[in-house]
Amino acid sequence: MAILENPIKEVLELENYINGEWVSSESDQFSDVVNPATGKTIARTPMSTRKEVNAAIEAAKDSFPDWRRTTPLARVRCLFRLKELLEENFEELSRVQTIEHGKTIDESRGETRRGIEMVEVATGIPSLMMGYNLEDIATGIDEYVIYQPLGVCCHIAPYNFPFMVPLWFAPFAVATGNTIVIKPSPRDPISQVKLAELVDEAGFPPGVWNVVHGHKDVVSVLLEHPDIEAVTFVGSTKIGRDIIYKKCGETGKRVIAQCSAKNYMVVMPDCNVGRTIPALMTSFFGNTGQRCLAGGNLVIVGDSKFYNEFLDAVVDTTSRIRIGYGLDEATQMGPMQSIDGKERVLAYIEKGIEEGANLRLDGRQFSVRGDYPDRYFLGPTILEDVTTDMKVAKDEIFGPLMSVMRAKDLNEAIEMANGSDLGNAHAIFTSSGKDAREFQYRVQSGNVGINIGIVAPMAFFPFGGMKDSFFGVLHGQGRDVIRFFTESKVVIQRWL
Amino acid sequence: MEINTASEAISFSQELEDEGAQFYQDLARRYTEGKEIFLSFAKENASNVVQVRRAYYGVISDAIEACFSFGGIDTDDYSIDSRLPKDIIYSDALRAAVAIEEKTVSFYSEAGEVSKSLMADVPRAFGIIVKKRDKRINRLRTLLKEGK
Numbered sequence: 286m287a288i289l290e291n292p293i294k295e296v297l298e299l300e301n302y303i304n305g306e307w308v309s310s311e312s313d314q315f316s317d318v319v320n321p322a323t324g325k326t327i328a329r330t331p332m333s334t335r336k337e338v339n340a341a342i343e344a345a346k347d348s349f350p351d352w353r354r355t356t357p358l359a360r361v362r363c364l365f366r367l368k369e370l371l372e373e374n375f376e377e378l379s380r381v382q383t384i385e386h387g388k389t390i391d392e393s394r395g396e397t398r399r400g401i402e403m404v405e406v407a408t409g410i411p412s413l414m415m416g417y418n419l420e421d422i423a424t425g426i427d428e429y430v431i432y433q434p435l436g437v438c439c440h441i442a443p444y445n446f447p448f449m450v451p452l453w454f455a456p457f458a459v460a461t462g463n464t465i466v467i468k469p470s471p472r473d474p475i476s477q478v479k480l481a482e483l484v485d486e487a488g489f490p491p492g493v494w495n496v497v498h499g500h501k502d503v504v505s506v507l508l509e510h511p512d513i514e515a516v517t518f519v520g521s522t523k524i525g526r527d528i529i530y531k532k533c534g535e536t537g538k539r540v541i542a543q544c545s546a547k548n549y550m551v552v553m554p555d556c557n558v559g560r561t562i563p564a565l566m567t568s569f570f571g572n573t574g575q576r577c578l579a580g581g582n583l584v585i586v587g588d589s590k591f592y593n594e595f596l597d598a599v600v601d602t603t604s605r606i607r608i609g610y611g612l613d614e615a616t617q618m619g620p621m622q623s624i625d626g627k628e629r630v631l632a633y634i635e636k637g638i639e640e641g642a643n644l645r646l647d648g649r650q651f652s653v654r655g656d657y658p659d660r661y662f663l664g665p666t667i668l669e670d671v672t673t674d675m676k677v678a679k680d681e682i683f684g685p686l687m688s689v690m691r692a693k694d695l696n697e698a699i700e701m702a703n704g705s706d707l708g709n710a711h712a713i714f715t716s717s718g719k720d721a722r723e724f725q726y727r728v729q730s731g732n733v734g735i736n737i738g739i740v741a742p743m744a745f746f747p748f749g750g751m752k753d754s755f756f757g758v759l760h761g762q763g764r765d766v767i768r769f770f771t772e773s774k775v776v777i778q779r780w781l
Numbered sequence: 782m783e784i785n786t787a788s789e790a791i792s793f794s795q796e797l798e799d800e801g802a803q804f805y806q807d808l809a810r811r812y813t814e815g816k817e818i819f820l821s822f823a824k825e826n827a828s829n830v831v832q833v834r835r836a837y838y839g840v841i842s843d844a845i846e847a848c849f850s851f852g853g854i855d856t857d858d859y860s861i862d863s864r865l866p867k868d869i870i871y872s873d874a875l876r877a878a879v880a881i882e883e884k885t886v887s888f889y890s891e892a893g894e895v896s897k898s899l900m901a902d903v904p905r906a907f908g909i910i911v912k913k914r915d916k917r918i919n920r921l922r923t924l925l926k927e928g929k
Contacts, residue, residue, distance in 0.1 A: 287792065375838065391788045391847035398841050446843070563849040563899055571848060578844070602849075607785065614788040617848040741844035 288655075289612040292377045293384055297328035299474060299498055301337055302481040304344035305491025310337060310498070316471045321387040321620040321661035322610040328385075330474045333499040338466075338506040341495040345437040345464035346512050348492025353434050353462040355490075357411040361460055367487040368404045371397070378479055382448050383611035385473035387619040387661065388572050390611055393448075399741070400452040403762070406744040407456035413767050414461055426779045432771035434462030435514040435539070439507045441529070442477065443519045444470035444622055445575045445683075451477060453748065453761045454517040454541070459493055461770045463515075466495045468503050472622060508532040515539040515770065517761065519577075521681070522707070522753045530756035541769060542756040543748065545681040546577040546709030549702035550738065551724065552595060553695065554587035556714035560736070562602050564714070565687075568738030570606060570618050570665045574685040575626065577754070578710045578732070578739045582671065582678055582688045584698045592691060596669070600646050603665050603687070609654030616654060620661035621684060627663050630684030634666055637677040637688070642668040648685055673701055681707065695720050703729045708751035710740035731755060782856050787847040787903065790892055791837045793856050794907075795830050797885050802826035804863035804881060812871050815924065822917060829910050836906035850896040859888035875925045879918055886914045 299318075300307045310331030318328035352360070371378065375397055382393040418429030438458045442451050451467050458465045469477035481496045497503060507513055508529065516538050518529045525542035533540035550568055552561060568580035583599070585592045609616040621627040631649065638644055644666070651664025663685060671678050671688040678688050692698035695713075702711045712734025713724040721735045731749025734740035742748050747765035749755070759769040784790055802823040809819035841847060861881045865874060893907035 389786065389788075389848055391786050391841065392843055394788075394838065394841045395843035395845070395847060398838070399843060449843070560898060563846040563852065566849045567844075567846045572843065576843075614786060614792055615784070617785055737844075738846070739844040741842070 287614060288610065289380060289390060289614065291384060291612060292380050293327050293475070296326055297475065297478075299328055299330045299478055301331070301333060301341065301498060302478070302485070302494075302496040303337070303341045304348070304495070305485065308337070310334070312337070316500070318385055318471075318473060318475060320384050321622055322657050324658045324660055328475055330471050330498045332471070333497050333503055335502070335506050338497050338499070338503050339510070341466045341497045342437055342507075342510050342512050344492035345466050345495055348490055349434075349436055349464045352459070352464055352490060352493050355462070357414060357460070357462070360462065361408040361410050363487050363489045364404050364408045364456055364460055367483060368401060368408070370483040370487055371401045371404065374479070374483060378448060378476065380612065381475050381479055382473075383619070385475045386444070386447055387622050388611055389616050389619050390614060392572055392619075393611065396446055396449045399744070400449040402744040403449075403452040404456045407460040410457075410460040410767070413764070414771065416773070422777070426777060428775065428777045431774050431776065432461070432767075433774055435770060435772055436463060437466065437512050438463045438515040438517070438770065439466045439468065439513050441504055441507070441516070441518045441520070442467060442469045444472040445572060447473040448476040448480065450519050451480070453519075454766065455494065457766045458770050459489070461767060463770055464493045464495075466497055466507065466513075468497055468499060468507065471498065471500050474498055508538075509536065511536075513538060517541045519543045521545050526753065526756050539769060540757050541759065541761050541766075543577065543750055543761060544754050544756065545707055546579070546754050547581040547679065547681050547705050547707045548579065548709055548730075549582045549584055549698070549705070549711045550580040551584045551586060551692070551695070551698040551702065551711070551713045553713065553715035553717065553720055554591045555716040557716065557736070558595065558598065561714045562598055564736070564738030565599060566602060566606070568712070569687045570603070570685045571739065573618055573621055573663070575622060575683050578741055579683075580687065580712075580738065581682065582690055584690045584692050584701060586692045586695060586698050596645075596689060600667055603646055603667060606665055607654055608651055608662055608664060610657055613655060618665065618685065621663055622661075624661060626684060627661060630663060630666075630682060630686055633677055633680070633682045633684075633686060634668070637668045637671065637675065640675045640677070641670070642675060642677060642688070643670045645669040645689070673704055679705070695723060699724060699727050703727070706753045709754035710734060712737055712740055731760070784851050784854050784856055785849060787837060787841065787850050787896075790851045790854070790896070791833060793859075794833050794889070794892070797859065797861060797888060798826040798830045800861050800863045801881060801885060804861075804865070804878070807863065807865055808874060808878065811865070812874065818920070818924070825913065829913070832909065833903070833906050836902040840902040845901065846899045850899040851892060852895060854888075854891055854895060859884050861885065872925060872928070875921055879921050879925075882914050882918045882921065886911050886918070889914070
């Protein structure tokens with residue numbers, strides 16, 4: 286099979302997109318964007334200045350009154366056009382994600398498709414934003430609820446889904462009449478640049494959609510600015526809870542902070558083994574484990590015979606995962622996105638062994654398909670005999686490391702999962718409806734999978750999260766995000 | 782060559798269809814008595830490519846098992862050679878066509894079975910192509926019988 290063509294031919298100098306214009310940053314600080322498979326620099330992104338962030342917010346604020354008065358139908362027509370452009374540029378957008386993040390081409394195309402689905406659902410705003418009413422609450426007096434946009438919103442994007450995650454929020458924000466400033470991750474910002482180019486072509490008025498590059502300093506400006514009404518964030522609990530959520534509370538901003546995860550994949554003896562194992566491969570090692578929906582702990586329920594047979598099959602399949610460049614169609618797992626991320630995983634492997642886990646499959650011994658430097662690459666690792674008190678069982682590792690545990694029955698497995706401080710996406714694999722319902726009913730997890738390894742809600746459902754995996758009231762996606770980006774106003778009217 | 786990922790499977794299916802289309806275009810050039818039928822088969826091959834790609838690009842998601850859906854299918858078992866010997870007689874060419882179609886059906890059948898419930902719309906698209914090809918095989922066998 287072919288190695289697909291790389292659409293980025295030269296090192297890009299990224300610019301901010303402010304008020305409908307591409308603007309070179311005045312900053313003297315830039316960060317390299319690296320293709321983790323090749324180790325080569327593919328772009329340079331500016332650490333924007335306070336003045337530039339303020340300019341973006343100002344542009345968003347200035348464009349809000351006119352955009353807010355644009356009819357919902359006219360607003361979503363821009364999104365219809367954007368959707369067409371996204372489809373036309375589907376493959377290029379996907380390959381850019383592979384190059385700047387490292388994920389496989391199937392994963393990138395999947396990310397592109399899911400991003401487009403968000404735009405599709407947001408085009409339903411004319412219906413989804415409707416309020417409700419009741420005539421004659423008292424004789425001759427009517428009461429109704431209307432939903433109105435907030436103003437300027439911002440999104441602080443993670444590195445693990447550089448194209449999709451901003452689309453969990455931005456299309457809904459602008460469709461409901463808000464304006465937005467997006468800060469991409471400095472590690473892989475090119476996808477958002479490509480997206481903004483298409484937004485521009487789709488005909489959004491200047492200032493409605495803005496992109497400002499940078500890191501913590503830019504985040505600080507966004508969080509402190511009085512004209513930002515709402516903040517959406519996806520990232521670690523440490524940042525999400527202790528900085529984003531806290532600061533938004535202090536400044537009265539609405540917030541969605543989707544944070545860390547440590548997902549339990551519970552496998553019952555009556556599961557369909559042939560279907561469960563590929564699901565677990567995707568769950569634990571898809572996106573090289575770098576996602577909040579990744580499996581973290583595999584809990585095998587049942588007797589030793591089932592445990593040994595099942596785990597042997599898991600280890601065997603895992604050991605044959607092809608690691609390589611994501612543009613090689615045969616690659617099943619790409620590199621880590623950063624060397625820091627890789628070193629973090631390596632430290633956890635050491636820690637797990639130190640705490641008494643058995644190293645069943647050593648991801649530090651791996652080979653890469655093709656002639657690529659192995660600096661960012663890491664193989665899948667399986668630790669066995671992990672217990673809930675170990676760090677590898679408790680912490681989000683964000684890499685290709687599976688911690689295997691045993692439980693005597695479903696009840697014990699649920700108790701183990703519920704013992705976590707995090708509650709993002711636990712799943713059960715079983716043929717029993719009874720066990721599935723019991724799991725669904727009791728498990729403390731905002732997203733629940735039943736024979737599903739990646740519990741990713743579709744665009745028309747909210748993206749759940751509980752405990753330290755989520756901070757806020759309303760979630761991203763679905764009806765929740767529409768309520769998040771609008772304020773309700775109750776009107777009581779009487780005509781004398 | 783063993784394939785595992787959806788991307789590989791989709792690319793291989795395109796190779797099969799393209800190779801098959803070339804084969805029928807060659808048949809159409811050589812045997813004018815069957816030209817219309819052979820060109821229609823070549824056209825249908827092109828439409829199969831579109832159908833499969835549409836199914837894949839429509840359903841592909843980061844949440845499904847795309848990198849692990851086609852575990853261990855060996856494409857060497859299904860590769861076809863569209864080249865016809867210069868002096869091959871018509872009936873032998875038709876038999877070669879039947880053999881190509883049977884191999885292609887086997888690939889789509891295995892790929893559909895292996896990826897069933899993992900890739901959603903893609904196995905369904907494969908199943909539709911299998912049905913079309915079964916009709917095609919019957920057509921080719923009828924041509925053989927009629928001695929056309």
